[in-house]
Amino acid sequence: MADVTYLEALRQGLWEEMERDDRVFILGEDVGIYGGAFKVTEGFVKRFGEARVIDTPISEAAIVGAAAGAAHMGMRPVAEMQFIDFISCAYDMLTNYVATARYRAGLPTPLVVRGPCGGYVRGGPFHSQNVEAAFFHTPGLKIVYPATARDAKGLIKASIRDDDPVIYLEHKWLYRRIKEQLPEGEEVVTPIGEARLAREGGDLSIISYGATLWKSLEAAEQLARDDGLAVEVLDLRTLLPLDDAAIMRTVKHTNKVLIVHEDTRTGGLAGEIAARINEQAFEWLDGPIMRVTAHDVPLPYAPTLEDFVLPQTEDIVKAARWLAAY
Amino acid sequence: MADVTYLEALRQGLWEEMERDDRVFILGEDVGIYGGAFKVTEGFVKRFGEARVIDTPISEAAIVGAAAGAAHMGMRPVAEMQFIDFISCAYDMLTNYVATARYRAGLPTPLVVRGPCGGYVRGGPFHSQNVEAAFFHTPGLKIVYPATARDAKGLIKASIRDDDPVIYLEHKWLYRRIKEQLPEGEEVVTPIGEARLAREGGDLSIISYGATLWKSLEAAEQLARDDGLAVEVLDLRTLLPLDDAAIMRTVKHTNKVLIVHEDTRTGGLAGEIAARINEQAFEWLDGPIMRVTAHDVPLPYAPTLEDFVLPQTEDIVKAARWLAAY
Amino acid sequence: MASRSAPTTQSPPIPAGLSRDQLLQVYRYLRLTRTLEERLTALYRQTKVVGGLFRSLGQEGESVGSAFALERGQHRDFLSPLTRNLGAMLVMGVEPVQILRQYMAKAGSPTQGREMNIHFGDLERGYLGQISHLGDMIPVMAGITLTFKMRGEPRVGLVYIGDGGMSTGAFHEGINFAAVQRLPLVVIGEYNHWAYSTPPARQFAVTRLADRVKGYGIPAITVDGNDVLAVYEATKDAVERARGGKGVHFIEVTTYRRKGHAEHDDQHYVPKEELERWARENDPIDRYVKRLVDSGWADDADLKDIDERVGVEIDESTDACEGEPLPAPDSSLTAVYARPGAAPRLWFRDL
Amino acid sequence: MASRSAPTTQSPPIPAGLSRDQLLQVYRYLRLTRTLEERLTALYRQTKVVGGLFRSLGQEGESVGSAFALERGQHRDFLSPLTRNLGAMLVMGVEPVQILRQYMAKAGSPTQGREMNIHFGDLERGYLGQISHLGDMIPVMAGITLTFKMRGEPRVGLVYIGDGGMSTGAFHEGINFAAVQRLPLVVIGEYNHWAYSTPPARQFAVTRLADRVKGYGIPAITVDGNDVLAVYEATKDAVERARGGKGVHFIEVTTYRRKGHAEHDDQHYVPKEELERWARENDPIDRYVKRLVDSGWADDADLKDIDERVGVEIDESTDACEGEPLPAPDSSLTAVYARPGAAPRLWFRDL
């Protein structure tokens, strides 16, 4: 067992899949000699060569389109977006071409598009985005979003092995902040589609993912300490498809639910989750399903502004208290 | 008063704004001599000239970007997407550039992007899309979606006059199907942000917009006739920002609500609406908020498949019956 | 196809290494394309076609000539057509009945009624239909040919793009990426004078499509797209160069879209004399027939025989599928993903 | 700026119709750019800069020289810079203190702390910062210059694009649209040898950026980007041609990015000798100084005087704003739309 960061765990997962399966290759901007803007692919070009670690022009649509073509032909491409914000330039290619290929024409398209996302890092409006809601609405895509080092590794492996296109979202605030003991030698694969109970409790459920999973856990800890509240925390891990069973299990257990995400509120994932809970567990609810999210604005740059716009641990604590008292 | 179709009403609204305000101009593919794929701008180039009715290359990002630049400089561009499905090629430009311009840098960007959307017309996966969910998540944009001829005219005028970017969605199934008496001479402007009570009733509320507004009204009629149910129907008209007040008013009046949209289910607008109702009117609910939507698949081409995937009047009738009996 | 008679000794030599059999095959594909489209037009008028009909009248030559230059068969060269490249699809081995089924959205069509016209593919036999969003197939074909290069397979990709489609960002990104990677890709640019109602002068500020690609560092030539053999030769040459590791090649084919954008379009924006001149003087099939006959490579009887057999084939294909059922409604839910096998059937359907 | 001494009679004539005063202004902008960036580097090391710092070291000449060719002032020519075109922004009249405030995300910065570095604009004074998504400003500047054309205003737009940014679809769509419309737009392509760590050979398959735009039907030239006056002259010429209705013009400026992509980047992928050679032999300010002095257009004292005044200005600007507050947290909610004036404050904040 060794202590590895979220970033290193992702790197290991990628590396092991490249070693295991020579159909796997990487393409993106500056992924080669530079090793990617955050060094996720550092050392890869040396080990695997330029044919399998391809530095591309600044052309996100071409990166994703080329990955799709290669995937059709039996390859397992992993496309990096330098920051996930630039995936918007491949929006057409992903939603219209990639997502529908199997449905339309029986074309297998097993590719992974991955990239650093999220805020809390003073990145301003175009280096901090959360793009899950933009693709969540597209049948044919899968979306995963690890919160732990173990899942960073386990989900990149599962994504590469999946027979369908997967968007893998990695949170840059977690890159070097999260450390975990991971088994060496033993395989770590996190099944796509399964949420994880990150903390047990009977008073109230928090459903979250990504960076705010940690803020939710921090809030749960504080509520246990200060209020004697037993808060259950569910880490979704896969956003598309959602693990309805796990969601309903915790709701039926605690009867009160708070959904927390870093993304803006209107049209964010919490809406869909709330609707599903309401449909599938209405009779179990002892209070309204509530949401803690970012405010509905582009993410500003100044620390004071960013901190205000994004949800903080204290917000979760207060909202959970309010709901517990409902 | 004259009987005008939804298409003609839109055309009139555009025409009148072009006459009224010489800052208004149109750009898009085949909008000039051809008059647009659906003839919305037929005759415009003859009246207003090529400088104000611009045939562009097949370049949706450039169309929207150029509209943004012109809008900054005080113009009022109306950009046509030949089919709204192609707006995905301008997704980056709309969500990153246009939507944030005022917030980031104080740049007024009063533009309209409009185009034919929606299914029920055997258009297949790329000529039938509903794109509201793709942009609903973006602070800085407004989205309107008329269901009636009056609002087709009233909302295009309001959109052109609005000081912010507006996506105007027009349903091609309604183009020539809907006819209405519109006053000649008198101005028709539909305020952005206001829903419309399309039918009153006390037993149950249906919230909808676009083509399914008509299917909801048809269902309400049938339920009144066959079941003696008084169904209230709310036509949202503006999707961003949502008219929360009107939504809560009908929910608090009937205590049961069915949300109906043509778009696919997961990540569609009904999720957000359900979440808001749950947050703002939980105590008033006598049953779960339910959704009637398309199935979560790309829209297929064959009539049998399209009819199955999309929500039909009969689905609304059955769902409403179920909810009324809850 | 067995040849009925040997070419006369006076005939000029057949160009580009083609045999007389191959010349007649080319003729058959041209005729098959046109006859099939005429049948589709009839079905369209009978409202048996679901949605729109896109004709390639006057452009059959470049579709057939270019595709004929590929090595065809399982795991050989690979082609991605636009909607108007029906002829290319037929050359790749698609059966007319598959096209008829597609246009009529039959359960037994290659996409089981999910997609329209020639928007379908077969990875084994080497073709891949477009999606509607123009330009997107260029990056996808870059990925397909990247795979050929990575694996060291001697295979080539061929992709078509219109004089309008070249304005898209996806085209630029895709062809540039392919050029930088020196991928074995041949791009056919179709100068057919229109993009819906938009003429080239509103689409780009140079004269030729071959000029338009000068910034990508790839060889580019212009050929008479209505001269089938010229297109064949140019493509053959580009394909072999691409196969030999010489990277992306661009071929502009000049032709004319003689019908409207789709059948509903009355072409009021097209100068009538121009249209008539192209029909009268520059029909690719007429020109090919004349060349065949004048050169003595075939005679009228050969061609008439083919025409008849094509007619029978189209009749039989139509008869075979016209009465076939549309797909079962709930087949619409399958194969969104490999797993799960089907999307959930929504609750209100079971009330 | 008043001139201290008249040029000696032996001096060669000043090129491009510039006056001695203007030559010294150009020098001042060059020095101001470099000194301001050096100050920003110091502030960055003190962690006073929020986020990243992007240097233009070695590229100041092309930024200043090109922007100086515009007619500046209210409602005159219009410029859209990239992050590395700080010099161009200063020429357009932006004050160093505004830049310092931006980098430190101060409440009083032009974007009130919402955006970084030189990502801001002033429509009256004619400049508009980029968004991060490369290429997007080309269509936007097409729209701005389209407005000039529609209104018959004799105004010109100038926009920058990197050797990397030209690979984007947005670049292609925007420049093509502008070319077809013959808009009064000058595009400066910066060949600075790197796009982050990616060299030109991985970005495109031609040699020059001027080759890269050959498909758009616009004049394109290459100039030595580290020769300030050459850049000025070439831009001036293009701007006047664009103003005269001659449409889009492209100017490639050759230069070298002497720092990493941003301050965190150690440039390990850059050949050390190459870097040193550019610094030693081809610094745009050194070259300009030498030209000024050798030609007798200015002497060391003139330049020293400017240097000192620039130093004072930067010191004063830093002092003026360093202690300023960050923006008030809930100011983050305003101006998403014209109406409503602010986004709702979320419920959990008032518990």
Ligand SMILES: Cc1ncc(C[n+]2csc(CCOP(=O)(O)OP(=O)(O)O)c2C)c(N)n1
């Ligand atoms: C990205 C995109 N925008 C718009 C359209 C709508 N559209 C379909 S075909 C067409 C014209 C295509 O012209 P061209 O590329 O020259 O092909 P041709 O029809 O001449 O074969 C247009 C604008 C589209 N399919 N894709």
Ligand SMILES: Cc1ncc(C[n+]2csc(CCOP(=O)(O)OP(=O)(O)O)c2C)c(N)n1
């Ligand atoms: C569409 C897009 N993709 C990726 C990036 C990330 N990125 C920022 S700068 C840069 C390199 C830019 O190179 P170039 O255009 O040559 O400008 P330079 O840095 O040399 O001034 C990249 C890849 C981006 N900003 N936009």
Ligand SMILES: [Mg+2]
């Ligand atoms: Mg064309």
Ligand SMILES: [Mg+2]
């Ligand atoms: Mg560069």
